[in-house]
Amino acid sequence: MNKRFLLPLLLSLFSSFALANEIELEHDPIPTDRASVLRGAEQVATVCSSCHGLKYVQYRSLLDLGIAKETVDVWRGDKPLNSAMKPQMAPDDAAAAFGVTPPDLSLMAVAREGGVHYLYSYLMGYGVGANGETTNRIFTVTKMPDVLGISAASDAKQREEISAKAKDITAFLNWAADPRAGDRRSLGIYVIIYLLIMTILLFLWKKQIWRKIDAMEKL
């Protein structure tokens, strides 16, 4: 996700090589604002949910995210609030229809090399092949249909709309993969500020204690 910041760092250097000789992903920035996440939630709950579940996301947590109770009630149907977001199509039926069970989407934003960029590129990756068939340049043999319809979209305005939709969906799935990330970052800022102040004070204190030793001849 944030790999771009760390590339110069040795540690991530090691873990991001796997990408090197694979298909170029699109690196458009993925929004993180609440409005995008909420729009994405609607897309996922109404479109993707026909085939995919999100087994680690309960309907209740959508309320915490700020979605109106009535909306969530429509999405969940007769399932209880503390139920996970289940696919509308039974997994067996989906497997029979597509030849593969649609994977759970809770962790999808972190489960592929490239993270959110993979997700966005995959949703936008559909096109028309040489024989008029729909293909996906990211995952050539994918059994998922082009649900957003990007392969049939020809004019720029339409593509723009689909791209915005895909970004919202990605934003929501990114939230779903780690719902505590917001808390984490906001707490992190305080922790780092606190530690930096402590570091400065300890540095000064150390200087003070060591001043006699520091004045001695170097060994």
Next chain:
Amino acid sequence: MFKSTLAWIDQRFPLTHFIKNDLADYPTPRNLSYWWNFGSLAGLVLVMQLVTGIFLAMHYKPDIATAFDSIQHIMRDVNYGWLLRYMHSTGASAFFAVIYIHMARTLYHGSYRAPRELLWWTGQGLLLLLMATAFMGYLLPWGQMSYWGAAVITNLFRATPFFGEQVVVWLRGDFQVGDATLTRFYALHFLFPFIIVGAVMIHLIALHTVKSSNPRGIELKPKDNIPFHPYYTIKDMLGVAVYLVVFSAFVFFVPNTLIEAANNIPANPMQTPAHIVPEWYFLPFYAILRSVPDLAGGVAAMGLSVLIFAAMPYLDRSRIPGGARYRPAYRFLFFIFLADMLVLGYVGAVPVTADTAIVGRVATEIYFLTFLLLPWISKKEEAYLIKRGLPPAVEEFLQNNANKKH
């Protein structure tokens, strides 16, 4: 009241003696650089891993049907569970980073040299324990990389002479990595840290017997030693603060950089991931493993590459004291070794191609050559340096050693 209580204890347990001799007045060279902070940092990381680990154990479920879900339960439902988990997963990497720097400092300054051989060897034992603990811990999230990493590494034991097959089954508790493997790795992953604590005690007893080395590699005169408290208590605290800033930056802002994407997919024995990569801290050794064409040879080379550090006190034959400070050839060799480690790390991370295979092969040879040529290089260097003339401190050291012999 306090005094009499202390007196009561001291008659029965050497508390004051211990605090005075091993904490407060413990004589420490005054010229230690910040690279000497990493020993105490390793201690801190160990404690943090233990504490976060025990709290994680309260919520984790070692069963292949529930392990993956229980991690998500910790991440989402347990209060500050995400913090515990990210501290622990980042902590594993931090532990290796700290230990590798600690080892690099020891190598650079020749701190493994007499009389510190046992200190070095107990450290070598600690490294092996740490590697085993981290390896077993990595299976617990039961993701794709957990599963396949464990499958690949346990499979290496097939190279054991005569009993290969049996050893693999014995390690896994089954013919395949499965529930039996998960539960035993969990039990051992819980146990090993406490063995590490014990081994650290032994490491510290050895340290306090021979005392810290210093950048010169020559024991200082008593007047150049300073009491541990307050000088090194404050310096270690400063080191801890800086460490915590870096550590927190990872935990709070990029905790996922150190988690392979494939490990966010539940383990699936039917589907091998595209490339199986171990955690970054095993990559150089993994590259050595892959650089030898046959399994037994590769396993032997990998084992040797970790264990060969123990031979350092014998491989370094120079009479010139210490490490790189007074010894340019040794310093050069150190940096060659460091660069070679990075190359091996890179080779271990990428899929094998004709090019990386050659690079890996050469880097493996350089790895072992830096060790095996050391006896010869250190002797050559010694002769050259003596001919060229030495700094007075080293001259004096050699003179004292010569006198002792007579």
